[in-house]
Amino acid sequence: MDLTIHQNCPSCGADIVLSEADRLIRCPYCEVQNFMVTRGLLRFVLPHKAPDHILPEDMFYAPYLRFKGNIYYCKGKFIKYKVVDTTQQGMLVSALPPSLGLRPQAMPVTLVTEEVVGHFLPQTIKAKTVLERAAQLTVIDSENIKAPFYHRAYIGETLSCIYLPLYIDNGTLYDAVTNKALGRGGSEDTMRTGTFSYKENWAPHFLATVCPHCGDLLSGKRDSLILSCYNCHSSWKEQKGGFQKIQWSAVATDYKGMYHLPFWKMTVRAVGVALETFADFLRATNQPLVIQPRHRERQLIFWIPGFKVRPSTFLRLGKNLTLRQEKIGEGGQEMPEHMHPVTLPRKEAVQALKSVFAGAALNKQKLLPQLPEVHFKVLETELCYLPFFDKGYDFVQEQTGISIAQSVLNFGRKL
Ligand SMILES: [Zn+2]
Ligand SMILES: [Zn+2]
Numbered sequence: 001m002d003l004t005i006h007q008n009c010p011s012c013g014a015d016i017v018l019s020e021a022d023r024l025i026r027c028p029y030c031e032v033q034n035f036m037v038t039r040g041l042l043r044f045v046l047p048h049k050a051p052d053h054i055l056p057e058d059m060f061y062a063p064y065l066r067f068k069g070n071i072y073y074c075k076g077k078f079i080k081y082k083v084v085d086t087t088q089q090g091m092l093v094s095a096l097p098p099s100l101g102l103r104p105q106a107m108p109v110t111l112v113t114e115e116v117v118g119h120f121l122p123q124t125i126k127a128k129t130v131l132e133r134a135a136q137l138t139v140i141d142s143e144n145i146k147a148p149f150y151h152r153a154y155i156g157e158t159l160s161c162i163y164l165p166l167y168i169d170n171g172t173l174y175d176a177v178t179n180k181a182l183g184r185g186g187s188e189d190t191m192r193t194g195t196f197s198y199k200e201n202w203a204p205h206f207l208a209t210v211c212p213h214c215g216d217l218l219s220g221k222r223d224s225l226i227l228s229c230y231n232c233h234s235s236w237k238e239q240k241g242g243f244q245k246i247q248w249s250a251v252a253t254d255y256k257g258m259y260h261l262p263f264w265k266m267t268v269r270a271v272g273v274a275l276e277t278f279a280d281f282l283r284a285t286n287q288p289l290v291i292q293p294r295h296r297e298r299q300l301i302f303w304i305p306g307f308k309v310r311p312s313t314f315l316r317l318g319k320n321l322t323l324r325q326e327k328i329g330e331g332g333q334e335m336p337e338h339m340h341p342v343t344l345p346r347k348e349a350v351q352a353l354k355s356v357f358a359g360a361a362l363n364k365q366k367l368l369p370q371l372p373e374v375h376f377k378v379l380e381t382e383l384c385y386l387p388f389f390d391k392g393y394d395f396v397q398e399q400t401g402i403s404i405a406q407s408v409l410n411f412g413r414k415l
Contacts, residue, residue: 004108005044010034010206017108020158021223021343021413024209033217034206035227037238041127041161043202044109045116046100048165048176059118059176060191061163063090064100065130069157070311070415072355073138076147077365079358081311083415084134087162090123095173095183096164103177104162112163112202119195120163127159151358151371153351156308156344156415205241212236212243223413224341226262226306226383233335235383237345246383249331251399253387259395260336260385261404262306263321264349267299267380272373276300278325286362287323294326299379301325302356304349306342306383309412313404318356321386324400328386336385343413346381353378 003020012030026033045061066087073080087100135152142149165176168191173182209218209227216231226246227236235248250260269276275284279295303321305314321328353376361367388395388404396403 003044003104006108006110008113019223019414020160024220024222024224024227025206026222033209035209035218035238035243037205037207037241039201039205041159042204043112043161043163044104045112045163046103046109046165046177047107049179050165050167050174050176051169051179054167054169054176057117058167058188060166060168060195061112061116061118061120062093062096062166063121063123064088064162064164065090065123065125065127066100066104066160066162067130067134067157068160069134070155070314071135071138072151072153072155072311072315072352073142073149074151074355074358074368074371075142075145075149077368078142078145079315079355079364079368080138080142081315082138082141083311084137086130086134086137088125088130088133090125090161091121092124093121096166097175097182100162100164107177109162111204112198114198114200114203116198118165118197119192120197122194122196123161130159148369150368151354153355155311155314155352155355156348207238207241207243213245218243221339221341223343225345226342228335228339230335233333247381248383248385250334250336250385251328251330251387252332252334253398255387255389255398257390258336258338258387258398259390260339260387261395261397261409262340262342263384263386264302264304264306264344264346265382265384266302266304266349266353266378268302268353268376268378269300271375271377273370275374281322281357281360284367285357285360286366288362298326302353302376303384304344304352304356306344306349307340307409307412308343308415309404309408310415313408313412314352315356315359317402317404318352319360320402321397321400322356322360324402327399329399331382331384336387339385340409341413342383346383350376350378 005018009027011032014029211229214232218227220227236243278298394403
């Protein structure tokens with residue numbers, strides 16, 4: 001589920017409605033484009049309907065942590081995944097609801113700004129605990145598989161903080177969204193102990209989207225993590241509050257109107273098992289083909305989707321492209337016209353390596369128990385755009401014939 005967020009335009013102050021994944025913000029009023037950079041957790045607040053006699057400075061805000069993402073796990077001879085979207089209390093107070101339930105999806109949330117003047121209750125539960133609880137869901141999910149866990153990975157997850165507004169009226173604590181009483185007792189003074197006001201470093205930064213190399217305007221889709229310069233044909237990611245150049249290529253095509261999907265092309269070496277060349281990969285995953293000298297000469301390269309898509313499709317694309325990589329030629333440096341946004345950062349793609357490796361194995365019973373010993377070292381990364389034919393319902397990759405349903409790809413932008 002996607003959150004609807006209200007944010008003020010950093011240039012003209014107009015109210016802009018965003019979706020949770022948006023990074024490149026183009027203001028519909030002043031048309032200025034900014035790239036949003038977050039530090040730490042993004043913090044949101046639910047809209048409140050507190051009665052008029054409750055002053056804004058008397059409001060309290062209780063933190064809830066939201067985990068949204070996919071958890072992949074290998075157990076016995078199975079690779080499973082679970083799509084998790086959960087909101088849990090960020091502090092242990094029995095009077096408060098344990099979860100926000102569907103509320104964050106049912107109503108627009110606002111980014112917390114200095115205009116929220118109340119008292120913020122401290123988050124006492126660590127983000128790590130929320131991750132562990134989310135992981136616990138996979139344990140429950142897999143209870144009927146009586147075999148050891150070999151691997152677990154969080155891929156493409158986001159963690160954010162959503163504040164539930166509260167107030168005290170006549171000694172009773174109220175949920176300010178529903179105006180329902182939560183419990184009696186506790187004065188405002190006791191409740192105020194340990195609270196703090198808005199912190200400046202919670203606010204996202206905004207970067208002007210100008211190419212650091214040539215000064216032209218950078219472009220991208222609203223949810224793209226990578227921006228492109230069509231003037232000097234360069235690709236940029238945000239790092240430490242600035243844009244940093246990344247290595248990229250696009251596989252050339254003779255066809256017009258192709259749609260390009262981004263993949264993280266990673267040259268890796270494994271530690272723990274003998275996995276150095278493409279031949280080793282074919283052998284380790286038991287592929288039914290005769291290993292040729294050319295396989296032994298080829299470095300081990302993984303192709304990991306650079307976009308969010310549901311787990312079954314993610315694994316299938318990663319596996320099939322990695323297996324058919326010989327068909328894909330070297331990429332060039334001409335920025336393609338029609339591109340799908342990069343919504344999965346490189347760091348997440350690295351975390352997906354083991355799952356894609358496991359997914360490629362034909363004999364999972366044999367390979368999966370080895371996973372705890374396998375560690376991939378990434379030697380080189382390149383963002384590579386591959387051309388796909390637009391067949392109406394599907395996109396079909398030109399060199400390998402691999403296809404993906406367009407509806408599945410579009411749905412992935414909401415994950
Ligand atoms: Zn504006
Ligand atoms: Zn440029």
